[in-house]
Amino acid sequence: MLRQVLATEFLKLRRSKITWLSWLAFAILPLAGGLFMWIVREPERAARLGLLGQKAGLAGVTADWPSYFTMLIQEACVGGMVLLAIIAAYVFGREHSEGTAKNLLALPVSRHWFVVAKLAVILVWFGLLTVLLIGEGLLVGTLLGLPGFSMPLAVSSIGDILIAGLVGFLLIPVVAWIATLGRGYLAPIGFTLFMLVMGNVFGATGWGKWFPWSIVPMLAGIAGPRVEVLAPGSLAVVGLTFVLGVAATMWQWRHADNTQ
Amino acid sequence: MPTDTVIATHDLAKHYGDVRAVDGIDLDVRRGEIYGFLGRNGSGKTTTIRMLLGLIRPSSGDVTMLGTRIRPGEQKVLARVGSLVETATAYPNLTVRENLDIQRRLTRSPRGAVAEAIALLQLEEYADRRAGRLSLGNKQRLALARALLHRPDVLVLDEPANALDPAGIVEVRGLLRRLADERGVTVFMSSHILAEVAHLADRIGIVHAGKLIEELGTDELRTRSRAFVKVVVSSPDRAIALLDDRLGIRRVERTREGGLHLFDGLDRAAEIARVLVGDGLDLSRLCLVEEDLEAHFMRLTGGEA
Numbered sequence: 001m002l003r004q005v006l007a008t009e010f011l012k013l014r015r016s017k018i019t020w021l022s023w024l025a026f027a028i029l030p031l032a033g034g035l036f037m038w039i040v041r042e043p044e045r046a047a048r049l050g051l052l053g054q055k056a057g058l059a060g061v062t063a064d065w066p067s068y069f070t071m072l073i074q075e076a077c078v079g080g081m082v083l084l085a086i087i088a089a090y091v092f093g094r095e096h097s098e099g100t101a102k103n104l105l106a107l108p109v110s111r112h113w114f115v116v117a118k119l120a121v122i123l124v125w126f127g128l129l130t131v132l133l134i135g136e137g138l139l140v141g142t143l144l145g146l147p148g149f150s151m152p153l154a155v156s157s158i159g160d161i162l163i164a165g166l167v168g169f170l171l172i173p174v175v176a177w178i179a180t181l182g183r184g185y186l187a188p189i190g191f192t193l194f195m196l197v198m199g200n201v202f203g204a205t206g207w208g209k210w211f212p213w214s215i216v217p218m219l220a221g222i223a224g225p226r227v228e229v230l231a232p233g234s235l236a237v238v239g240l241t242f243v244l245g246v247a248a249t250m251w252q253w254r255h256a257d258n259t260q
Numbered sequence: 261m262p263t264d265t266v267i268a269t270h271d272l273a274k275h276y277g278d279v280r281a282v283d284g285i286d287l288d289v290r291r292g293e294i295y296g297f298l299g300r301n302g303s304g305k306t307t308t309i310r311m312l313l314g315l316i317r318p319s320s321g322d323v324t325m326l327g328t329r330i331r332p333g334e335q336k337v338l339a340r341v342g343s344l345v346e347t348a349t350a351y352p353n354l355t356v357r358e359n360l361d362i363q364r365r366l367t368r369s370p371r372g373a374v375a376e377a378i379a380l381l382q383l384e385e386y387a388d389r390r391a392g393r394l395s396l397g398n399k400q401r402l403a404l405a406r407a408l409l410h411r412p413d414v415l416v417l418d419e420p421a422n423a424l425d426p427a428g429i430v431e432v433r434g435l436l437r438r439l440a441d442e443r444g445v446t447v448f449m450s451s452h453i454l455a456e457v458a459h460l461a462d463r464i465g466i467v468h469a470g471k472l473i474e475e476l477g478t479d480e481l482r483t484r485s486r487a488f489v490k491v492v493v494s495s496p497d498r499a500i501a502l503l504d505d506r507l508g509i510r511r512v513e514r515t516r517e518g519g520l521h522l523f524d525g526l527d528r529a530a531e532i533a534r535v536l537v538g539d540g541l542d543l544s545r546l547c548l549v550e551e552d553l554e555a556h557f558m559r560l561t562g563g564e565a
Contacts, residue, residue: 004365011362015353015390099349103406105332106313107366108339254333257316 001109005117009091013121018090022083026129027136029075034140036071037063041144064148065141069157072137076130076161077216078196081168084126085192088175089185091118092249096183102258111253115246119176123169130165134158164219170238171195171212173245180252209234212241264291265324266414266446267312272321273470274307281307283470284321289448289463294440296461297450300561304470305450306346309418312448313343326414339367342412344420348403352392356383356402359391360409367410377405380435396423404432408439415439417449421456433460454557468561488513489522489529492545493536496520506535519545 013019039045041063061067095101104114141149179188199213208214209231215238267289274282282304289295299305310316312323314330323330328337350359360374378387381401386394391402400423407415420436421429437460439445451457457464466474493499496518503509503522509532511523525532529546536543 004368008362008365011358012351012354014358017353094351098351099347100351102310102315102345103343103349103363104366105315106338106341106343106345107363108335108337109366110335111333255317257332258310 002113002116005109005113006120009114009117009121012094013125016090018086019125022087022125022129023132025079025083026133029079030072030133030137030140033068033071033075033137034144036061037068037141037144037146040067063144063146065146065150065153066148068137068141068146069153072133073157073160073164073219076133077164077168077219080126080130080165081171081192081196081213081216083129084122084168084172085175085189087122087125088172089179089188091122092176092179093183093185093188096180097185101183105253105258112250115176115250115253119173119246122172122176126165126169130161134161160219164216167219167238168216170242171216171245173242173249174212175245177245177249177252180249180256210237212237265289266291266293266326267295267416267448268324269308269312270322270324272308272311272323273319274304274311274316275319280470282311282318285467285470285472287465287472289446291446292440292444293463294436294447294449294461296457296464297448297467298452298454298457298464298557299450299467300452303452303467303561305452305467306418307470308467309343309345309416309448309450312416313338313341313345315345339410340413341416342407342410342414343416343418344403344407345416345418348396348399348422350391350394350399350402350406353390355388355390356394356398356405357387359402360405363406363409369410373409373411377409380408381405382431397425397428400424401428411443413445415445415447415449417447419451420449421451421453429456436460466557466560473560487526487548487550489526489532490519490545490547490549491522491532491536491543492517492519494542494544498539499536499541502535502539502541503532507531521549 040061061071095104105111138154175188175192178191179185182188195213196217199208199211199215199217202208202211203214203217208218210233215234265288267287269285269287272282272285272287273280285304285308287295297305297308307316311318312325312330314323314332314334317332326337326340328334330337350356351362354362356378357374360377363369364371364373378384381404383398383401383405386398391399394402400420404417404420407417415436417436420432424432433456436447436449440447440462449457449461463475463477465472491499496514499520500512503512503525507525507528509522509524509528513521513523515521522532526548529548533543533546536546
C-alpha cells in the first residue's frame, strides 16, 4: 500500500506552484553566490555597483573556491531550513487548507502511511533541490574560473552541504506535526522562523549543541564559529527530535478529531 | 442488532465542552435502504456523519458499520464505504481524472473505475479540467464520483445535492435510487432540505439539537399532517375552560404567542366562535389550519411553520 500512497503523494505535486517556486529559489542561491564572487573579484566594477560593492568589499571574502563553497554551505543551511519548512507546510498543511484531509482519513489506508509517504516526498524533493544546488554551484564556480579548487575541498564541502540538508530534514517531522496541529501553512512556517531565530540565539551560547535548531546554523558557521563535526550529543538531540516529531505527527493523524 | 443492519449507532454522543453537538443518537440503517438524515443547520448531522466514518471520536456511545466497530483509524471496513463529508473538496492543481486516479489507487480499484465514475456523474467534458477551475456543481459531481468510484456497499453522503442545479439534483437522485435498487447499496444521506429527502429516502430520521427526535417512513411522513383550529382570544385560560365545559373540546395546545390550537371540533368553528364571543371574550382570530409536511418538520425542529 505504501507504494500506492507514495505514487499519489508524488502525483499531488503535479502543476503545483510551490514545486516550481522551490526549484527557482534553490536555483537562484548559487547564482547569488556566484555574483558575490564576481563582485569581489572585480573590485572596480563592484565599486560602480554602490552599496553592494562596498558590502562585498567589507565582508573580507576572497573570490576563490573555499569562499564560494563556504557561501554555498551557508545558503544550503539557512535557505534549506526555510525551504524545507515551506515544503513540509505545503505537503502536510495543504490537506487541511484544501479540505482534503477528511477524504484521505475516510479511505481504507492506514493513516501512518500518509505520514511516511509525505516525509519520503519531502526527502526526495529536498534531496533533488540539494543536488541542483551542488551541481549548479560547481557549474557557476567553473564558469567564473575561481582559483583554489581541489578534489578533497569539493568532496568535503559537498559532504557538509549534504549533512546540513540531512540534519535540516531530521527536524522536519516536528514542522509536519505543527502543520497538522495548526491545520494549514502559517503555523509551521511561523514556527520554523521562530526556531531559526532561537537557533541563532542558542548557537551563540554554549547550549547550541543541545538545541536542535542551532545545530544546522552551527554547521554553517552562522551561529558562532563553524562546527565541522557534530558532537555525539548533538546527533542524539537531532535523532530524538526526528523520532518524537514522527511519533507526534503519526499520533495526530491517527487519533485527532478531524472537524474541518 | 438485526442481521441486515448496515449502520448502527448506540447512544452516540459528541460534546464540545458544554455544547452537545450530538446527544445520544440511536440509528439502525438496513441493507439497501436510503436513509434520510434530516435536520436544520447545526442540528448535528455532519458531526454524526464524521463519527460514522471515524473522522472524530464519539464522547460516548459507539458506531458499527457492516458489523465492524468504527474507531478513528479503522480502515478495513472503509474499503466498502464511499463518503462525501460537508463541502466537496479536491486537489485544485489536479484534473478531475487525476483526482479520481488518487482515489482509485488508494482504494485499489481497477484502472477502468476512473472512466466509469466520470461517466456515471457525467463529467466527461470536464475530465481533463483542473478541479480548481470547476464550478461548484461540478466539484460536487467530482466528490460524488470519488465516493462511488470503488463501488462501495455503503454510501455516507453529507448534503449530496449541495450546489447542484435542479437537473443535477434529479440526476443524482435517480443515480442513488438505482444504486440502492439495483446494486443493493445502502445510502445514508443528510440534508436540511425536506423535499430532497422526502423524494428519495425510504426512511427519515429527523435530528434536532443533536437528538433524533423522530424516525418514520416517507409514506408516514407524507400523510403526516395535522389540522387544528387556531384561536387567538383575550383570555386563553377562560377559553380553555369554556370550550371543555360547553363543547367538550379537551385536546388543546397553547402556543408561545398566547394563542390556542384546538385539535377537537375541527368542524365546529361557528360554535366555538359563538361560545367564546357569547361569554364576552375578545376573539381576534379563528381559523382552520392544515399543516403540511414542511410545517410538520418546522414544528418538530422549533421553527416557524
